[in-house]
Amino acid sequence: MLKQIFISGSIVILLLSGCASKTGPEYDADSYSQIKKVQTGVVIKSRPVTIKDDGSGKVIGAIVGAVLGSTVGSNTGTRLATVGGALAGGVVGSEVGKANASELTIELDNGETVVVVAKVVNIVAGDRVRIIKDGNKAATVDLVH
DSSP: HHHHHHHHHHHHHHSSSSSSOOOOOOOOOOTTTOEEEEEEEEEEEEEEEEEOOOOOHHEEEHHHHHHHTTSSSTTHHHHHHHHHHHHHEEEEHHHHHHHEEEEEEETTTSSOEEEESOOSSSSSSTTTEEEEEETEEEEEEOOOO
């Protein structure tokens, strides 16, 4: 039993830990070498929003829940605990996978007004920002100092 808990805990740690240290924005492997477009402007409105889980949190949670559930009980009880653990883990993982973000209405220096949803929460109306566009997507939004 103790061995199963140790193995389950190790799996959770491995799944939730990253291999690379996060020091800045993250780019897709196929887009990191492409030329990006930079736009600057002033935030005229900011409101908090939540970005839903992309499904990865739900899947990881279900796997971890099933593994942990499989260590409980015996025979039919183990099967029920595995299914229950998978369902509960999926719900918890989906909630954990959500991200706080901001919907920013920005008046660009060229006079155009755009709305960008970004995983930033420290930007408010009046802040000057830089948007790095990757095609039609905002790769990053950060404060101009």
